[in-house]
Amino acid sequence: MAKNIQSIRGMHDILPEAAPTWQFFESTVRNLLATYGYSEIRMPIVEQTDLFKRAVGEVTDIVEKEMYILESRRDTEGGEAFSMALRPEGTAGCVRAGIQAGLIFNQQQRLWYAGPMFRAERPQKGRYRQFHQIGVETFGIAGPDIDAELIAIGARLWKQLGLKNIHLELNSLGSLEARHAYRQLLVEYFSAHQDQLDEDSKRRLHTNPLRILDSKNPTMRELVAAAPNLHEHLDSESAEHFAQLQSMLDGMGISYRINPRLVRGLDYYSRTVFEWVTDELGSQGTVCAGGRYDGLVEQLGGRPTPACGFAMGVERLILLLETQAVQAPANNPDVFLVMAGDAAAKAGLSLAEQLRDALPDLRLVSNCGGGNFKTQMKRADKSGAAVALILGENELERAEITLKPLRSEGEQINLPLCELAAHLSQLIEKTKQH
């Protein structure tokens, strides 16, 4: 036997066993976003590396060490080779696409996308090198009402999925100017106390000083507590925006916790930032996160445009669905057709097609590959079908079919073939109701 080739580290197959949960999740999200009037957009998985450098930030971990970078081929006209990257997140590509297609200037957009993202991190539970996000982005709406709407979508989604124990954390970083000024203040403060900083915090001083405030190291606690307070340095417009958002959330009955140390890692955030967090997934508890990024469109070459969005980590939410034992609807077949004998095998094939004509929603699995009667019945059972349809020589002679219930008590019955479609139609109705 040839040597096995394994999947790449941190990149996993979604196996048939898990597919119903994924489908349940995806269709729930899709339907929900449609009810709020959001349109789907699909972008390439690969973009110019510079796009992510400009959007996410040069000195973020994502850009510095987590991107998968490809060198493009020189094209046939002899164009210059350039650097491409597998997308580490979706917002940058969405903004790029929006600007390129003229979707953003002087109009409102509510968009969503779904797909794989790539980051070369050390894998652990809830953190993979290829992972999936569903992103939701809005453009051209400056007020806190859209922040509130995006948060409401999250809250409603957890409810529709049957998920519990997901909490909302909320913060405001202020306008880009206020945020930069505050950042400067922090750098000065912590630089003056260099000797008290731990290794991580010294590094963060250059990468993301706001993150030092969220340090888990107890020896840093005192220093952090005495640091300049973010909320005392908010610009007045941002403070007003934040206050209005809170009152809107209160009005909708959505509870939240203001976390002044909540800082998003990507450079483009300003004003509102939020995270939906659970304590049931260990250290990868952020299941959905986002915020406002009013400066990004301009930064990527568009006209100044307010924007706000969030992204969900699909694997983490699937994991949570599993830990909370949420049952996705099973997509078992309705019936499995057992055919005994050569004549029946041939007749059964065309019977199956007639049934599919008559009942487009019918989930029917035909036995293939022969097998004796017992083997076929075993396959019928294993398929998960509710009913076995049995077509043998006896049935053929009398133009009948036998229906045997596999999932419930009850005797098997014989039906004239001409009544089968009507009977199955009722059966489908019944299973739909459950």
Add this chain to the structure above:
RNA sequence: GUGACUGUAGCGCAGUUGGUAGCGCACUGGAUUGUGAUUCCGGUGGUCGUGGGUUCGAGUCCCAUCAGUCACCCCA
């Protein structure tokens, strides 16, 4: 990227101070020539993650490597 733990049949696991590998489930054949699941009896299946080393002898000890898990870091 740092640290720790784990890797034995398709899956979940046992394997004593180093002595030639086992259990459950699954799969498969039969009891039942046209009835699954349930019951009973039989059977297939392992280069012990991979590669080196120590040893008369390695699943067991040592080194390397790959993968997974947990924490840090980072983030969805």
